[in-house]
Amino acid sequence: MSRMFSAFKRHALRSLFSLCILGVFIAHATGAIHLNLLEGLELMSYDARLRMTMSHQKIDEIVIVDLDEKSLREVGRWPWKRVIVSELIKQLFDKYEIKLLGVDIVFAEPDESSGLPVMEQLATNELKDIPAFKTALESLKPRLDYDQLLADGLNFRRVILGYSFDYRAETTQVGLLPPPVFNQQATAEAQQHFGIHLLEASGFVANLPLFQDNVISAGHFNVIPDSDGIVRRVPMLNAYKGELYESLSLAMARVLLTEPFVEFGTVESGGYHSVEFIRLGKTKIPVDSSLRTLVPFRGEQGMFPYISAVDVLTGKADPALLKDKIVFLGTTAQGLLDLRPTPVANVYPGVEIHATLLAGILEGKIMQDPAYADAMEIVLLLFIGLVMILILPIFNPLVAMLGTVLVIMFMFWLNIRILEELHLIFPLASALLLMLSLFLFNMSYGYLVETRRKKQLAHRFGEYVPPALVDEMSKNPSFNISMESESREMTVLFSDVRGFTTISEGLTPKDLSILMNAYLSPMTEIIHQHRGTIDKYMGDAIMAFWGAPLEDPHHASHAITTGLKMLQRLEEIQSDFQKRGWPPIKIGIGLSTGMMSVGNMGSTFRMAYTVLGDTVNLGSRLEGITKQYGVSFVVSENTCHAAPEYLYRELDYVRVKGKDKPVAIFEPICLKTESSESLICELDLHKQALSEYRQQQWATAQASFTKLATQYPERKLYSIYLDRIAYFQANQPSETWDGVYTFTTK
Known part of the structure; x- marks a missing residue:
């Protein structure tokens, strides 16, 4: 009865702690608490899904005329004279016959580089009495008024200018804003009815009235990064003094679709009202509650044709690339500060962000992050959490791990499919992290309950391996504690004392025992220091191996290091042997690397954790032939290849006793760096x-x-x-x- 109560208590505690974990995730999903970690992971998961589903399909209908480094080098640093910009626009429309131009640049200040204001001042003051000067100035004025020349170049052409809103505390008002798409009354009604959270600007930097009055429209080119500094969304509509203004891509889409009005598209159900998209006629553009839309990145930079602005100016651009195309005028030059961090690249041109948005609007492939996704996230968390709390304690760790991994993979796959087919974004990181958290907690709890059994098993391994490895096995949950035999690539070592029979005949049994302890103890210590497992002592001989019970990818290197250290240590203890009147000791060491069987082997009466196989036999033979070559250390060819950082002296190509296949044998000397x-x-x-x-x-x-x-x-x-x-x-x-x-x- 007490055992049943104890088991019930353990399960109740486990379930209670699991429910607490679930509660934290639910609280974050409902907005009761805010976890930066979950928010950051959700953004990272979105980036990963986006990169996996990008089409990488290039679009030729939209072209970017680039104020690149080449243009700045050949024409001059920015800002260019307005007469040059005017000539560029004329070239695009008159020579290359483009369909529409969006300008990702703002012309907020007058261009006085021609010196016209100075000459006008002279004509009014110092040179007012010289009629010839005034006459010459009047004739030159049309050619020196660069702003008017640009305004003339904009007039009667399909040009959408760009401008920028300011979100800083101080108020900035430069230039003239275009007419808003929603006035104060319409904006207030939308906020009240749909609960929109508007991005309210404090100021703006817009184009000079002279330019704004000569174009068909203008749109803001603001991109607002998320909390991690990455640009994923762009506000389609931005608020200023209670009115809503459209973005550059939205303004261009409205002109291209010949739709005069922007409307709100809503979802209304059971008293629930929410703006899900904005509408241009039949075209829907999904937005969130702040009227931002996700940028439908197609790939890395270069999904649209780029043409250097200087090539357009000089007429070197291919007309076929521009005729009847939608053109963005922007920059990729680093000094002009229009490069943004995005999910697809740390440095991404702002102008291509707007081009990507326009392409997504025209194709109807803008991703949607629906408002009901929050409710679905809560339901999903509750379902996953309660199911895992019920079933995880039932399964063993392997089944629980496989099940958790399969469900995580299925959820990720399903989320990817929904994104690809329906262009819907649903939260993913919270559900995956909840599953992982519950799995880790339950496995950790089970580990603590079974600590005693694992320690007992580790004690069994302690008969073979050094304490440091026993501790590592106990702390490593991925360690397979089974002692069943398996085939594994390892390295085995044999060492033997030369002339042991003669040595033993000259000593009393007690002195012989003391001598062997004085020899075997430092040798064993060296083997343990380099992750070796002692297989057995055979009188004066030692058998050890590397690569089990813990796998060791550097087993050959560790074994060679051990052999060299053993020979070095043997030289150091010879003086102590001499003081005690013992004869000097020389040893032979053989190493062999290859596949061998390792595990608990023996009979029903006695079991031992050992290694068997041809590789093991070869190691024993190599130790035996060390004296034939007058060396202390011989290794096989496989060992030599597995530890290339050492220098070797090739001894011979031999066929050892009991083996038909010849092998090359080598003497390890030292590390290559020590030669x-x-x-x-x-x-x-x-x-x-x-x-x-x-x-x-x-x-x-x-x-x-x-x-x-x-x-x-x-x-x-x-x-x-x-x-x-x-x-x-x-x-x-x-x-x-x-x-x-x-x-x-x-």
Whole structure:
């Protein structure tokens, strides 16, 4: 009974904490609390979905005439003289016959670069008594009044000018605004009826009245970034002093569609009123409660043809690219500060944002973020949360993880499909994070409940591995605690004391035991320090491996480091052995890397966590042949390839006892970064000598090995090859000789 009550208590506590997590997400969705993390993740998830669903389809009907670096370099820095801008507009309409021009630039100040105001002042004051000057000035005035020339260039042409609203605290009023699309009364009625949250500007920087009066319309080019500084939406309608003004893209769409009015499209159901879109005739443009619309990015910069403004001025542009096209005049030059961070690029031209919006309006492919999405988010969170709270405690961790991952993948896929097919945006991050949070909490709770069992299992591994790895296994939830056998690429080490029988005969059993402890303890410590697992001690021999129970992608490197450190440490303890009157100890070490079986193996009476396989047998054979070459450390060719950061001396190409397939064997020397010039020279000469030997160039090989043996008389290896060469000079090998040396003993 107490056990049932204890289990009920545990499940009740788990459910209570899970409900608290769900409550936090519901509170955020209803607006009761605000979590910056969730808001940021939602924006990031939108960006990811947008990038995955972009069409990357280019549009030729809309063209961007670019005030680029080339134009500024050839014509001069901005602002250009208005006479140049006038000539550019005339070229676009008269020579290239474009359909409509949207200007993503504001002309807020008069152009006095011609000097006309100064000459007019002179004519009024200092030179007023010189009739010839006044006459000349009157004849020159039409050519020097650059603003009037631009106004004349705008007149009777389909041009939409751009301007900017100011949202700062101080009031700015420069230039003349176009007529609003909704007056104060209509705006107030819309706010009252639909609950619109308008973006209210404090001021504006618009075009000079001379220009505004000579164009068919104008639109603001404001882009307002989200809380993370990324531009995703553009206000279609912006409020100023209680009136609504259209954006540049909306003004151009209205002209192109020949629709004189902008209307609100609403959803009304059960007393619920909400503006879902604005309407241009039959064309609907989805907006949010602030009358902003999502920019339907098609891809990175370059979805529209770009033509340098200077090429239009000089007539070098291809007429086919511009005839009957919709044109935006804007800039990509960095110095003109119209580059924006967007979901598709950190630096994106503002003019292409407006071109993208216009294309989306004309194609009817603006994404919609409907008002009812908030209600759907709450329902979805409740459903997901309650279902997971009920079922997660039932399943084991693997099933729970797979189920959670599959549901997350399905939700993401479904959201993507809705976005692609219906152009609808629904919240995603909150639901995914709720699922992940509930999963992690339940798995963590289960982990805490089962800590005792896992610690017991870790204690079992502690018989084989160092304490540091036991601790790592205990803290790693992804570690597979099964001790069943599996095949894995690993590295195995064998080491053995040379002449142990002779050493043991000269010592008492007690002294022999003390000596072995003094030898095995530092060797074991080095193996543990480099993530090795002790398999067993076999008298004076040590067997260890790397790559299990924890996987180790650098198992070969760790094993070689261990072997070199063991030899180094052995030299250090020899002096202590000498003081105790013990004989010096020499060891041989063999390493082999490859696939092997690892796990709990044995009989019903005794089990051991060990490794088996041909790779293991090869490691044992390599340790046995170290003395044949007068070296302390031999590794296989696979080990050499798996740890390329070390320098090796190739010893031979051999066929060990019990193996038919020959293997190349090597002696590890040191890290490549620790090598000396003399060592490199020796290894190069040795490599050359081996090549000559295997090509049966006996005389040259003999000369090379003789040189090596003379310079390094302590190396037994070079004497071995000189003896073989002398034998082969007297007894020519058969035609099938492949340079392999076969060992007939272990």
